[in-house]
Amino acid sequence: MRIQVRRTGGFAGIERVRAMDTSGRPDAQEWHALAEQAMRDGRDSPPAGVPDGFRYQLTVDGRTVYCADPRLSEAQRKLITRLLKEGA
């Protein structure tokens, strides 16, 4: 499974993109479950968001959903935080 997060907006307006391929990873199942839940919680079009809030695009195996701070589901927040730290 290929998981990508693209973060835009924020006070700085600086974009950040991180991705990872879970194949071969010992914790792949955990990532899959998290990514699937985060995708279920996402929206098909970008939400309005709030001034200076981060906007996110989550893309899993070619499908993209949207979400924005501060209204993230627990799975979205966890996935985004981990991927921005550990992804490449």
Place this chain on the structure above:
Amino acid sequence: MPASRLMPVSRPMPVFCGIVPPHLLDRLARAGDPAVAAAARRTLVADAAHRTGRRLTTVTGAPPPAQEVVPGPQRTLYDAGNRTVLPGTRVRSEGDGPVRDATVNRAYAGLGATFELLLTAYGHDSIDGAGLPLDATVHYGEDYGNAFWNGEQMVFGDGDGEIFLDFTGPVDVIAHELAHGFTQHSANLAYFGQPGALNESVSDVFGSLVKQYTLGQTADRADWLIGAGLLAPGVGGVALRSMKAPGTAYDDDVLGKDPQPATMADYVRTGRDNGGVHINSGIPNHAFHLLAVQLGGKAWERAGRIWYDTMTSGGLRADASFTDFAGETVAAATARYGRGEEREAVVKAWSQVGVRAE
């Protein structure tokens, strides 16, 4: 309006006596951040003048019956404890002394400085003009490199320490977030495309004005930077945006290069960042800087007044383009100052960034 907000004092000098204990102001006046220190010193001076006035009143008899009531801020600070539940735990309310957490105290002082500029320069009571309480949450999230306005309150992260430091550090960042509340309650510019870039620019304008006001700077002495002191040591940059020279604030391996245009010739068309609201804001930012420098003196006086009038006159549409906004600033300048140098300077500033304003 709660009675605690009302303080009878005589015009013309509004002071916030009794809200900030002098010992805190003394400490803030010696604080590391020159903007915070300057704000605290100014308030100390104002308080001293007010106390003298009170003593004189005691000696000379009762004050005249027709006293005016001058509003004060109603600040409440919350600590999210590095979680993301808002607002978090209340840690400091209006009139409370300083707490051990410097982040809380910085945010409290920054909200006070913004409130003071709006009131003393424009007679605007809080961000809605009607005494709206100011709520802010600090320590939001873990290593959270951002600050935002959620429609009701300000939210500040601690930064990751590698790229961004604490977002309550620069007073212009605090004022920027609060100005989003001002915009929401005035022109309510849409947060997308050109009206979104104007929304961002208005926050940068009032963010910088609060910093200049607290430092007592004239337009030619101000740095016109947004977020100076926010970038961690080692990051290649001086700030996040420059109103004086958009596109020059940073150039770094991790952050990339400041993408802001200064004029319409370099306008960026993009769907990202809500249509580039943090990018194209460089154009109206630069127009304001040019106007303020052209007029000279303190930027919050005439230049700031024209921008304030534009936002509050009721003539600006929520979906205003740069051209619409420029036209409204010309109308505001004419309404307040007539067809003199102010109006001419406004038209010229917009023309210099490639926006036609008639």
